[in-house]
Amino acid sequence: MGILPILALLALAVVTISNVGATELDISFYEFSCPDALAIVQRGVHSAMQEDRRMPASLLRLHFHDCFVNGCDGSNLLDDRPGFVGEKTATPNLNSARGFNVIDKIKQQLEEICPETVSCADIVAIAARDSVFLSGGPFWDVELGRRDALTTSKNAATNAIPRPTFNVPQLIASFNAVGLDEKDVVSLSGSHTIGKARCTSFQARLYNQGNSGRPDPSLERSYLAELQHRCPQNGDGNVTSPLDPCTPAVFDNQYYKDVMAGRGLLLSDQVLDTTPGTTLQLVEAYAHDQGKFFHDFAASMLKMSSHHVLSSNHGEVRRNCRIPNAENH
Ligand code: HEM
Known part of the structure:
Protein backbone atom coordinates (compact mmCIF):
# COMPACT_ATOMS: atom_id res chain seq x y z
CA MET A 1 0.00 0.00 0.00
CA GLY A 2 1.34 3.49 -0.86
CA ILE A 3 1.63 6.27 1.68
CA LEU A 4 -1.45 8.19 0.51
CA PRO A 5 -4.02 5.43 1.09
CA ILE A 6 -2.47 4.79 4.49
CA LEU A 7 -2.76 8.45 5.38
CA ALA A 8 -6.36 8.59 4.16
CA LEU A 9 -7.19 5.51 6.22
CA LEU A 10 -5.56 6.86 9.30
CA ALA A 11 -6.90 10.39 9.02
CA LEU A 12 -9.85 9.18 11.07
CA ALA A 13 -7.53 8.81 14.02
CA VAL A 14 -6.22 12.39 13.95
CA VAL A 15 -6.24 14.07 17.32
CA THR A 16 -5.51 17.75 17.68
CA ILE A 17 -3.72 18.76 20.83
CA SER A 18 -1.88 21.92 21.70
CA ASN A 19 0.72 22.11 24.39
CA VAL A 20 0.45 25.28 26.36
CA GLY A 21 3.55 24.55 28.45
CA ALA A 22 6.29 24.76 25.85
CA THR A 23 7.05 28.29 24.79
CA GLU A 24 10.54 27.75 23.33
CA LEU A 25 9.40 25.38 20.60
CA ASP A 26 7.21 26.15 17.62
CA ILE A 27 5.33 23.88 15.20
CA SER A 28 6.30 26.09 12.23
CA PHE A 29 9.98 26.37 13.18
CA TYR A 30 11.23 25.07 9.79
CA GLU A 31 8.51 26.69 7.69
CA PHE A 32 10.99 28.98 5.91
CA SER A 33 14.40 27.46 6.70
CA CYS A 34 13.51 23.91 5.55
CA PRO A 35 9.92 23.69 4.34
CA ASP A 36 10.25 20.04 3.23
CA ALA A 37 11.69 18.82 6.54
CA LEU A 38 8.53 17.18 7.85
CA ALA A 39 7.75 15.47 4.54
CA ILE A 40 11.30 14.11 4.29
CA VAL A 41 11.16 12.63 7.78
CA GLN A 42 7.78 11.06 7.11
CA ARG A 43 8.97 9.53 3.84
CA GLY A 44 12.05 8.18 5.64
CA VAL A 45 9.95 6.56 8.37
CA HIS A 46 7.50 5.18 5.84
CA SER A 47 10.17 3.56 3.69
CA ALA A 48 11.97 2.17 6.77
CA MET A 49 8.77 0.52 7.98
CA GLN A 50 8.24 -1.09 4.56
CA GLU A 51 11.55 -2.87 5.09
CA ASP A 52 11.15 -3.59 8.80
CA ARG A 53 7.72 -3.68 10.43
CA ARG A 54 9.28 -3.21 13.85
CA MET A 55 11.04 0.03 12.96
CA PRO A 56 8.25 2.45 14.05
CA ALA A 57 8.43 0.96 17.55
CA SER A 58 12.19 1.33 17.65
CA LEU A 59 12.04 4.96 16.50
CA LEU A 60 9.37 5.80 19.10
CA ARG A 61 11.54 4.29 21.81
CA LEU A 62 14.60 6.24 20.60
CA HIS A 63 12.73 9.47 21.29
CA PHE A 64 11.69 8.30 24.78
CA HIS A 65 15.27 7.33 25.63
CA ASP A 66 16.50 10.66 24.29
CA CYS A 67 14.01 12.74 26.30
CA PHE A 68 14.54 10.96 29.63
CA VAL A 69 18.28 11.67 29.63
CA ASN A 70 18.93 15.41 30.06
CA GLY A 71 15.99 16.34 27.84
CA CYS A 72 15.32 15.67 24.13
CA ASP A 73 18.69 16.72 22.71
CA GLY A 74 19.77 13.85 20.46
CA SER A 75 22.24 12.73 23.13
CA ASN A 76 21.49 9.03 22.65
CA LEU A 77 22.53 9.22 19.00
CA LEU A 78 26.18 10.01 19.79
CA ASP A 79 28.60 7.17 19.09
CA ASP A 80 31.31 6.21 21.56
CA ARG A 81 34.75 7.40 20.47
CA PRO A 82 38.19 7.49 22.09
CA GLY A 83 37.83 9.35 25.39
CA PHE A 84 34.01 9.40 25.25
CA VAL A 85 31.49 6.80 26.39
CA GLY A 86 27.96 7.77 25.47
CA GLU A 87 24.52 6.28 26.10
CA LYS A 88 24.56 3.45 23.57
CA THR A 89 26.24 0.97 25.92
CA ALA A 90 24.08 1.87 28.95
CA THR A 91 21.99 -1.16 30.04
CA PRO A 92 18.63 0.12 28.73
CA ASN A 93 20.14 0.64 25.25
CA LEU A 94 22.77 -2.07 24.84
CA ASN A 95 21.68 -4.76 22.33
CA SER A 96 18.30 -3.09 22.39
CA ALA A 97 18.11 0.47 21.00
CA ARG A 98 17.53 0.41 17.24
CA GLY A 99 16.86 2.81 14.37
CA PHE A 100 20.10 4.80 14.29
CA ASN A 101 20.64 4.03 10.59
CA VAL A 102 17.17 5.29 9.72
CA ILE A 103 17.88 8.58 11.50
CA ASP A 104 21.25 8.82 9.69
CA LYS A 105 19.61 8.35 6.31
CA ILE A 106 16.98 11.02 6.98
CA LYS A 107 19.68 13.37 8.32
CA GLN A 108 21.78 12.91 5.16
CA GLN A 109 18.83 13.85 2.97
CA LEU A 110 18.10 16.91 5.08
CA GLU A 111 21.76 18.01 5.01
CA GLU A 112 21.62 17.94 1.22
CA ILE A 113 18.69 20.33 0.98
CA CYS A 114 19.09 22.44 4.15
CA PRO A 115 22.57 22.04 5.63
CA GLU A 116 22.99 22.42 9.40
CA THR A 117 19.36 23.41 9.86
CA VAL A 118 17.27 20.53 11.19
CA SER A 119 18.55 19.14 14.49
CA CYS A 120 18.90 15.43 15.15
CA ALA A 121 16.70 15.83 18.25
CA ASP A 122 13.89 17.27 16.08
CA ILE A 123 14.29 14.51 13.49
CA VAL A 124 13.77 11.90 16.22
CA ALA A 125 10.76 13.79 17.65
CA ILE A 126 9.09 13.97 14.21
CA ALA A 127 10.00 10.34 13.44
CA ALA A 128 8.39 9.24 16.72
CA ARG A 129 5.15 11.02 15.84
CA ASP A 130 5.13 9.60 12.30
CA SER A 131 5.88 6.12 13.66
CA VAL A 132 2.78 6.27 15.85
CA PHE A 133 0.59 7.75 13.14
CA LEU A 134 1.70 5.39 10.37
CA SER A 135 1.04 2.45 12.72
CA GLY A 136 -2.59 3.52 13.18
CA GLY A 137 -2.24 5.82 16.21
CA PRO A 138 -3.02 9.50 16.79
CA PHE A 139 -1.48 12.46 14.97
CA TRP A 140 -0.27 15.60 16.72
CA ASP A 141 1.65 18.68 15.65
CA VAL A 142 5.27 18.29 16.75
CA GLU A 143 6.78 21.36 18.33
CA LEU A 144 10.20 22.06 16.85
CA GLY A 145 13.39 24.00 17.40
CA ARG A 146 15.33 21.63 19.68
CA ARG A 147 19.09 21.74 19.43
CA ASP A 148 21.56 18.89 19.80
CA ALA A 149 23.68 18.18 22.85
CA LEU A 150 27.44 18.53 22.69
CA THR A 151 27.97 15.66 25.09
CA THR A 152 26.27 13.10 27.38
CA SER A 153 27.11 10.22 29.69
CA LYS A 154 26.46 6.52 30.06
CA ASN A 155 25.65 7.01 33.75
CA ALA A 156 22.92 9.52 33.01
CA ALA A 157 21.18 7.00 30.72
CA THR A 158 21.61 4.12 33.17
CA ASN A 159 20.03 6.08 35.99
CA ALA A 160 17.31 8.06 34.24
CA ILE A 161 15.60 5.44 32.07
CA PRO A 162 13.00 3.42 34.02
CA ARG A 163 13.61 -0.31 34.39
CA PRO A 164 11.20 -3.10 33.43
CA THR A 165 11.36 -4.40 37.02
CA PHE A 166 10.08 -1.14 38.52
CA ASN A 167 6.96 -1.01 40.67
CA MET A 301 4.07 12.89 24.11
CA LEU A 302 3.98 16.67 23.73
CA LYS A 303 4.90 17.04 27.41
CA MET A 304 7.71 14.50 27.21
CA SER A 305 9.05 15.99 23.98
CA SER A 306 9.29 19.52 25.29
CA HIS A 307 10.79 18.94 28.71
CA HIS A 308 14.13 20.68 29.28
CA VAL A 309 15.10 21.09 25.62
CA LEU A 310 18.10 23.01 24.31
CA SER A 311 16.99 25.97 22.23
CA SER A 312 18.17 29.37 20.83
CA ASN A 313 21.97 29.42 21.02
CA HIS A 314 22.48 26.40 23.32
CA GLY A 315 23.98 23.21 21.90
CA GLU A 316 24.25 22.96 18.11
CA VAL A 317 22.66 21.50 15.00
CA ARG A 318 24.84 18.47 14.31
CA ARG A 319 25.81 17.72 10.72
CA ASN A 320 26.11 14.04 11.58
CA CYS A 321 23.89 12.76 14.39
CA ARG A 322 26.63 10.45 15.67
CA ILE A 323 29.39 13.06 16.15
CA PRO A 324 29.55 16.60 17.61
CA ASN A 325 30.44 19.14 14.89
CA ALA A 326 33.74 20.10 16.53
CA GLU A 327 34.97 16.54 15.96
CA ASN A 328 33.42 16.03 12.53
CA HIS A 329 36.11 17.13 10.09
C1 HEM B 1 7.06 3.10 31.91
C2 HEM B 1 8.34 2.81 31.89
C3 HEM B 1 8.96 2.01 30.79
C4 HEM B 1 9.73 0.91 30.94
C5 HEM B 1 10.17 0.28 32.23
C6 HEM B 1 10.06 0.45 29.60
C7 HEM B 1 10.87 -0.63 29.33
C8 HEM B 1 11.01 -1.19 28.09
C9 HEM B 1 11.75 -2.39 27.81
C10 HEM B 1 12.54 -3.19 28.84
C11 HEM B 1 11.61 -2.67 26.50
C12 HEM B 1 12.20 -3.86 25.75
C13 HEM B 1 13.67 -3.65 25.52
C14 HEM B 1 14.37 -4.92 25.12
O1 HEM B 1 14.12 -5.96 25.70
O2 HEM B 1 15.23 -4.85 24.20
C15 HEM B 1 10.80 -1.64 25.91
C16 HEM B 1 10.44 -1.58 24.60
C17 HEM B 1 9.75 -0.53 24.06
N1 HEM B 1 9.39 0.63 24.71
FE1 HEM B 1 9.34 0.91 26.69
N2 HEM B 1 9.47 1.27 28.68
C18 HEM B 1 8.80 2.25 29.36
C19 HEM B 1 8.16 3.32 28.80
C20 HEM B 1 8.14 3.59 27.45
C21 HEM B 1 7.75 4.85 26.86
C22 HEM B 1 7.41 6.09 27.67
C23 HEM B 1 7.82 4.70 25.52
C24 HEM B 1 7.56 5.70 24.42
C25 HEM B 1 7.07 6.89 24.60
C26 HEM B 1 8.23 3.33 25.27
C27 HEM B 1 8.36 2.75 24.04
C28 HEM B 1 8.77 1.46 23.82
C29 HEM B 1 8.69 0.78 22.54
C30 HEM B 1 7.99 1.32 21.30
C31 HEM B 1 9.33 -0.44 22.68
C32 HEM B 1 9.59 -1.50 21.59
C33 HEM B 1 10.88 -1.10 20.88
C34 HEM B 1 11.30 -2.02 19.74
O3 HEM B 1 10.60 -2.95 19.38
O4 HEM B 1 12.40 -1.76 19.21
N3 HEM B 1 8.45 2.71 26.46
N4 HEM B 1 10.45 -0.76 26.91
Whole structure:
Protein backbone atom coordinates (compact mmCIF):
# COMPACT_ATOMS: atom_id res chain seq x y z
CA MET A 1 0.00 0.00 0.00
CA GLY A 2 1.34 3.49 -0.86
CA ILE A 3 1.63 6.27 1.68
CA LEU A 4 -1.45 8.19 0.51
CA PRO A 5 -4.02 5.43 1.09
CA ILE A 6 -2.47 4.79 4.49
CA LEU A 7 -2.76 8.45 5.38
CA ALA A 8 -6.36 8.59 4.16
CA LEU A 9 -7.19 5.51 6.22
CA LEU A 10 -5.56 6.86 9.30
CA ALA A 11 -6.90 10.39 9.02
CA LEU A 12 -9.85 9.18 11.07
CA ALA A 13 -7.53 8.81 14.02
CA VAL A 14 -6.22 12.39 13.95
CA VAL A 15 -6.24 14.07 17.32
CA THR A 16 -5.51 17.75 17.68
CA ILE A 17 -3.72 18.76 20.83
CA SER A 18 -1.88 21.92 21.70
CA ASN A 19 0.72 22.11 24.39
CA VAL A 20 0.45 25.28 26.36
CA GLY A 21 3.55 24.55 28.45
CA ALA A 22 6.29 24.76 25.85
CA THR A 23 7.05 28.29 24.79
CA GLU A 24 10.54 27.75 23.33
CA LEU A 25 9.40 25.38 20.60
CA ASP A 26 7.21 26.15 17.62
CA ILE A 27 5.33 23.88 15.20
CA SER A 28 6.30 26.09 12.23
CA PHE A 29 9.98 26.37 13.18
CA TYR A 30 11.23 25.07 9.79
CA GLU A 31 8.51 26.69 7.69
CA PHE A 32 10.99 28.98 5.91
CA SER A 33 14.40 27.46 6.70
CA CYS A 34 13.51 23.91 5.55
CA PRO A 35 9.92 23.69 4.34
CA ASP A 36 10.25 20.04 3.23
CA ALA A 37 11.69 18.82 6.54
CA LEU A 38 8.53 17.18 7.85
CA ALA A 39 7.75 15.47 4.54
CA ILE A 40 11.30 14.11 4.29
CA VAL A 41 11.16 12.63 7.78
CA GLN A 42 7.78 11.06 7.11
CA ARG A 43 8.97 9.53 3.84
CA GLY A 44 12.05 8.18 5.64
CA VAL A 45 9.95 6.56 8.37
CA HIS A 46 7.50 5.18 5.84
CA SER A 47 10.17 3.56 3.69
CA ALA A 48 11.97 2.17 6.77
CA MET A 49 8.77 0.52 7.98
CA GLN A 50 8.24 -1.09 4.56
CA GLU A 51 11.55 -2.87 5.09
CA ASP A 52 11.15 -3.59 8.80
CA ARG A 53 7.72 -3.68 10.43
CA ARG A 54 9.28 -3.21 13.85
CA MET A 55 11.04 0.03 12.96
CA PRO A 56 8.25 2.45 14.05
CA ALA A 57 8.43 0.96 17.55
CA SER A 58 12.19 1.33 17.65
CA LEU A 59 12.04 4.96 16.50
CA LEU A 60 9.37 5.80 19.10
CA ARG A 61 11.54 4.29 21.81
CA LEU A 62 14.60 6.24 20.60
CA HIS A 63 12.73 9.47 21.29
CA PHE A 64 11.69 8.30 24.78
CA HIS A 65 15.27 7.33 25.63
CA ASP A 66 16.50 10.66 24.29
CA CYS A 67 14.01 12.74 26.30
CA PHE A 68 14.54 10.96 29.63
CA VAL A 69 18.28 11.67 29.63
CA ASN A 70 18.93 15.41 30.06
CA GLY A 71 15.99 16.34 27.84
CA CYS A 72 15.32 15.67 24.13
CA ASP A 73 18.69 16.72 22.71
CA GLY A 74 19.77 13.85 20.46
CA SER A 75 22.24 12.73 23.13
CA ASN A 76 21.49 9.03 22.65
CA LEU A 77 22.53 9.22 19.00
CA LEU A 78 26.18 10.01 19.79
CA ASP A 79 28.60 7.17 19.09
CA ASP A 80 31.31 6.21 21.56
CA ARG A 81 34.75 7.40 20.47
CA PRO A 82 38.19 7.49 22.09
CA GLY A 83 37.83 9.35 25.39
CA PHE A 84 34.01 9.40 25.25
CA VAL A 85 31.49 6.80 26.39
CA GLY A 86 27.96 7.77 25.47
CA GLU A 87 24.52 6.28 26.10
CA LYS A 88 24.56 3.45 23.57
CA THR A 89 26.24 0.97 25.92
CA ALA A 90 24.08 1.87 28.95
CA THR A 91 21.99 -1.16 30.04
CA PRO A 92 18.63 0.12 28.73
CA ASN A 93 20.14 0.64 25.25
CA LEU A 94 22.77 -2.07 24.84
CA ASN A 95 21.68 -4.76 22.33
CA SER A 96 18.30 -3.09 22.39
CA ALA A 97 18.11 0.47 21.00
CA ARG A 98 17.53 0.41 17.24
CA GLY A 99 16.86 2.81 14.37
CA PHE A 100 20.10 4.80 14.29
CA ASN A 101 20.64 4.03 10.59
CA VAL A 102 17.17 5.29 9.72
CA ILE A 103 17.88 8.58 11.50
CA ASP A 104 21.25 8.82 9.69
CA LYS A 105 19.61 8.35 6.31
CA ILE A 106 16.98 11.02 6.98
CA LYS A 107 19.68 13.37 8.32
CA GLN A 108 21.78 12.91 5.16
CA GLN A 109 18.83 13.85 2.97
CA LEU A 110 18.10 16.91 5.08
CA GLU A 111 21.76 18.01 5.01
CA GLU A 112 21.62 17.94 1.22
CA ILE A 113 18.69 20.33 0.98
CA CYS A 114 19.09 22.44 4.15
CA PRO A 115 22.57 22.04 5.63
CA GLU A 116 22.99 22.42 9.40
CA THR A 117 19.36 23.41 9.86
CA VAL A 118 17.27 20.53 11.19
CA SER A 119 18.55 19.14 14.49
CA CYS A 120 18.90 15.43 15.15
CA ALA A 121 16.70 15.83 18.25
CA ASP A 122 13.89 17.27 16.08
CA ILE A 123 14.29 14.51 13.49
CA VAL A 124 13.77 11.90 16.22
CA ALA A 125 10.76 13.79 17.65
CA ILE A 126 9.09 13.97 14.21
CA ALA A 127 10.00 10.34 13.44
CA ALA A 128 8.39 9.24 16.72
CA ARG A 129 5.15 11.02 15.84
CA ASP A 130 5.13 9.60 12.30
CA SER A 131 5.88 6.12 13.66
CA VAL A 132 2.78 6.27 15.85
CA PHE A 133 0.59 7.75 13.14
CA LEU A 134 1.70 5.39 10.37
CA SER A 135 1.04 2.45 12.72
CA GLY A 136 -2.59 3.52 13.18
CA GLY A 137 -2.24 5.82 16.21
CA PRO A 138 -3.02 9.50 16.79
CA PHE A 139 -1.48 12.46 14.97
CA TRP A 140 -0.27 15.60 16.72
CA ASP A 141 1.65 18.68 15.65
CA VAL A 142 5.27 18.29 16.75
CA GLU A 143 6.78 21.36 18.33
CA LEU A 144 10.20 22.06 16.85
CA GLY A 145 13.39 24.00 17.40
CA ARG A 146 15.33 21.63 19.68
CA ARG A 147 19.09 21.74 19.43
CA ASP A 148 21.56 18.89 19.80
CA ALA A 149 23.68 18.18 22.85
CA LEU A 150 27.44 18.53 22.69
CA THR A 151 27.97 15.66 25.09
CA THR A 152 26.27 13.10 27.38
CA SER A 153 27.11 10.22 29.69
CA LYS A 154 26.46 6.52 30.06
CA ASN A 155 25.65 7.01 33.75
CA ALA A 156 22.92 9.52 33.01
CA ALA A 157 21.18 7.00 30.72
CA THR A 158 21.61 4.12 33.17
CA ASN A 159 20.03 6.08 35.99
CA ALA A 160 17.31 8.06 34.24
CA ILE A 161 15.60 5.44 32.07
CA PRO A 162 13.00 3.42 34.02
CA ARG A 163 13.61 -0.31 34.39
CA PRO A 164 11.20 -3.10 33.43
CA THR A 165 11.36 -4.40 37.02
CA PHE A 166 10.08 -1.14 38.52
CA ASN A 167 6.96 -1.01 40.67
CA VAL A 168 4.40 1.81 40.39
CA PRO A 169 6.04 4.25 42.88
CA GLN A 170 9.41 3.76 41.13
CA LEU A 171 7.84 4.34 37.70
CA ILE A 172 6.13 7.49 38.92
CA ALA A 173 9.37 8.78 40.50
CA SER A 174 11.33 8.30 37.28
CA PHE A 175 8.63 10.09 35.27
CA ASN A 176 8.38 12.89 37.85
CA ALA A 177 12.12 13.50 37.37
CA VAL A 178 11.40 14.62 33.78
CA GLY A 179 8.28 16.64 34.51
CA LEU A 180 5.78 13.84 33.86
CA ASP A 181 3.10 12.46 36.18
CA GLU A 182 1.22 9.26 36.97
CA LYS A 183 -1.19 9.73 34.08
CA ASP A 184 1.75 10.09 31.68
CA VAL A 185 3.18 6.81 33.02
CA VAL A 186 0.00 4.98 32.02
CA SER A 187 -0.67 6.73 28.72
CA LEU A 188 2.95 6.52 27.50
CA SER A 189 3.26 2.89 28.58
CA GLY A 190 0.63 2.36 25.88
CA SER A 191 3.61 2.64 23.47
CA HIS A 192 4.06 -1.02 24.30
CA THR A 193 1.16 -1.69 21.93
CA ILE A 194 3.90 -2.00 19.28
CA GLY A 195 7.38 -3.48 19.24
CA LYS A 196 9.25 -6.23 21.00
CA ALA A 197 11.19 -7.02 24.15
CA ARG A 198 14.00 -9.50 24.74
CA CYS A 199 13.64 -12.44 27.12
CA THR A 200 16.25 -10.85 29.36
CA SER A 201 13.84 -7.95 30.05
CA PHE A 202 11.16 -10.19 31.62
CA GLN A 203 12.88 -13.55 32.31
CA ALA A 204 12.70 -13.23 36.11
CA ARG A 205 8.90 -13.08 35.98
CA LEU A 206 8.75 -16.47 34.30
CA TYR A 207 10.69 -18.46 36.90
CA ASN A 208 11.65 -16.55 40.00
CA GLN A 209 9.62 -13.39 40.52
CA GLY A 210 11.08 -11.33 43.36
CA ASN A 211 13.32 -14.29 44.36
CA SER A 212 10.22 -16.29 45.29
CA GLY A 213 11.32 -19.33 43.30
CA ARG A 214 7.97 -19.09 41.45
CA PRO A 215 6.61 -17.31 38.38
CA ASP A 216 4.77 -14.02 38.76
CA PRO A 217 1.21 -15.06 39.80
CA SER A 218 -0.26 -12.13 37.87
CA LEU A 219 0.75 -13.73 34.53
CA GLU A 220 -2.15 -15.50 32.82
CA ARG A 221 -1.38 -19.25 32.70
CA SER A 222 -1.35 -19.94 28.97
CA TYR A 223 0.62 -16.75 28.32
CA LEU A 224 3.12 -17.81 30.98
CA ALA A 225 3.50 -21.23 29.31
CA GLU A 226 3.99 -19.58 25.92
CA LEU A 227 6.66 -17.25 27.28
CA GLN A 228 8.45 -20.02 29.18
CA HIS A 229 8.60 -21.98 25.93
CA ARG A 230 10.03 -18.97 24.14
CA CYS A 231 12.43 -18.03 26.91
CA PRO A 232 13.72 -21.21 28.58
CA GLN A 233 15.83 -20.82 31.71
CA ASN A 234 19.44 -20.25 30.64
CA GLY A 235 18.23 -19.76 27.04
CA ASP A 236 19.23 -16.94 24.69
CA GLY A 237 18.26 -13.69 26.44
CA ASN A 238 18.15 -11.85 23.11
CA VAL A 239 15.18 -13.79 21.71
CA THR A 240 12.29 -11.36 21.35
CA SER A 241 8.53 -11.44 22.00
CA PRO A 242 5.90 -8.89 20.99
CA LEU A 243 4.94 -6.48 23.76
CA ASP A 244 1.33 -6.73 22.55
CA PRO A 245 0.81 -10.33 21.46
CA CYS A 246 -2.60 -9.66 19.84
CA THR A 247 -1.91 -6.77 17.45
CA PRO A 248 1.90 -6.38 17.63
CA ALA A 249 2.33 -3.87 14.80
CA VAL A 250 -0.83 -1.79 15.22
CA PHE A 251 -0.91 1.25 17.47
CA ASP A 252 -4.22 0.69 19.29
CA ASN A 253 -5.50 0.24 22.85
CA GLN A 254 -5.05 -3.54 22.82
CA TYR A 255 -2.07 -3.18 25.20
CA TYR A 256 -4.43 -2.17 28.02
CA LYS A 257 -6.73 -5.10 27.30
CA ASP A 258 -3.68 -7.40 27.41
CA VAL A 259 -2.60 -5.97 30.75
CA MET A 260 -6.10 -6.43 32.21
CA ALA A 261 -6.02 -10.06 31.06
CA GLY A 262 -2.67 -10.79 32.78
CA ARG A 263 -0.85 -10.50 29.47
CA GLY A 264 1.42 -7.58 30.20
CA LEU A 265 4.89 -8.65 29.02
CA LEU A 266 7.05 -6.55 31.33
CA LEU A 267 6.55 -6.39 35.08
CA SER A 268 6.34 -2.60 34.68
CA ASP A 269 3.34 -3.15 32.36
CA GLN A 270 1.54 -5.59 34.63
CA VAL A 271 1.94 -3.57 37.85
CA LEU A 272 -0.11 -0.75 36.33
CA ASP A 273 -3.13 -3.04 36.68
CA THR A 274 -2.25 -5.00 39.81
CA THR A 275 -1.50 -1.99 42.01
CA PRO A 276 -4.67 -0.45 43.46
CA GLY A 277 -5.05 3.24 42.64
CA THR A 278 -4.95 5.68 39.77
CA THR A 279 -2.89 3.59 37.36
CA LEU A 280 -5.41 0.75 37.54
CA GLN A 281 -8.32 3.12 36.88
CA LEU A 282 -6.50 4.59 33.86
CA VAL A 283 -5.65 1.16 32.42
CA GLU A 284 -9.35 0.31 32.53
CA ALA A 285 -10.38 3.65 31.06
CA TYR A 286 -7.96 3.30 28.13
CA ALA A 287 -8.93 -0.35 27.57
CA HIS A 288 -12.54 0.75 27.15
CA ASP A 289 -11.99 3.98 25.24
CA GLN A 290 -9.35 4.11 22.50
CA GLY A 291 -10.22 7.74 21.74
CA LYS A 292 -9.36 8.75 25.31
CA PHE A 293 -6.09 6.80 25.08
CA PHE A 294 -5.15 8.50 21.79
CA HIS A 295 -5.99 11.94 23.18
CA ASP A 296 -4.02 11.46 26.40
CA PHE A 297 -1.13 9.74 24.62
CA ALA A 298 -0.66 12.68 22.24
CA ALA A 299 -0.82 15.15 25.15
CA SER A 300 1.75 13.15 27.13
CA MET A 301 4.07 12.89 24.11
CA LEU A 302 3.98 16.67 23.73
CA LYS A 303 4.90 17.04 27.41
CA MET A 304 7.71 14.50 27.21
CA SER A 305 9.05 15.99 23.98
CA SER A 306 9.29 19.52 25.29
CA HIS A 307 10.79 18.94 28.71
CA HIS A 308 14.13 20.68 29.28
CA VAL A 309 15.10 21.09 25.62
CA LEU A 310 18.10 23.01 24.31
CA SER A 311 16.99 25.97 22.23
CA SER A 312 18.17 29.37 20.83
CA ASN A 313 21.97 29.42 21.02
CA HIS A 314 22.48 26.40 23.32
CA GLY A 315 23.98 23.21 21.90
CA GLU A 316 24.25 22.96 18.11
CA VAL A 317 22.66 21.50 15.00
CA ARG A 318 24.84 18.47 14.31
CA ARG A 319 25.81 17.72 10.72
CA ASN A 320 26.11 14.04 11.58
CA CYS A 321 23.89 12.76 14.39
CA ARG A 322 26.63 10.45 15.67
CA ILE A 323 29.39 13.06 16.15
CA PRO A 324 29.55 16.60 17.61
CA ASN A 325 30.44 19.14 14.89
CA ALA A 326 33.74 20.10 16.53
CA GLU A 327 34.97 16.54 15.96
CA ASN A 328 33.42 16.03 12.53
CA HIS A 329 36.11 17.13 10.09
C1 HEM B 1 7.06 3.10 31.91
C2 HEM B 1 8.34 2.81 31.89
C3 HEM B 1 8.96 2.01 30.79
C4 HEM B 1 9.73 0.91 30.94
C5 HEM B 1 10.17 0.28 32.23
C6 HEM B 1 10.06 0.45 29.60
C7 HEM B 1 10.87 -0.63 29.33
C8 HEM B 1 11.01 -1.19 28.09
C9 HEM B 1 11.75 -2.39 27.81
C10 HEM B 1 12.54 -3.19 28.84
C11 HEM B 1 11.61 -2.67 26.50
C12 HEM B 1 12.20 -3.86 25.75
C13 HEM B 1 13.67 -3.65 25.52
C14 HEM B 1 14.37 -4.92 25.12
O1 HEM B 1 14.12 -5.96 25.70
O2 HEM B 1 15.23 -4.85 24.20
C15 HEM B 1 10.80 -1.64 25.91
C16 HEM B 1 10.44 -1.58 24.60
C17 HEM B 1 9.75 -0.53 24.06
N1 HEM B 1 9.39 0.63 24.71
FE1 HEM B 1 9.34 0.91 26.69
N2 HEM B 1 9.47 1.27 28.68
C18 HEM B 1 8.80 2.25 29.36
C19 HEM B 1 8.16 3.32 28.80
C20 HEM B 1 8.14 3.59 27.45
C21 HEM B 1 7.75 4.85 26.86
C22 HEM B 1 7.41 6.09 27.67
C23 HEM B 1 7.82 4.70 25.52
C24 HEM B 1 7.56 5.70 24.42
C25 HEM B 1 7.07 6.89 24.60
C26 HEM B 1 8.23 3.33 25.27
C27 HEM B 1 8.36 2.75 24.04
C28 HEM B 1 8.77 1.46 23.82
C29 HEM B 1 8.69 0.78 22.54
C30 HEM B 1 7.99 1.32 21.30
C31 HEM B 1 9.33 -0.44 22.68
C32 HEM B 1 9.59 -1.50 21.59
C33 HEM B 1 10.88 -1.10 20.88
C34 HEM B 1 11.30 -2.02 19.74
O3 HEM B 1 10.60 -2.95 19.38
O4 HEM B 1 12.40 -1.76 19.21
N3 HEM B 1 8.45 2.71 26.46
N4 HEM B 1 10.45 -0.76 26.91
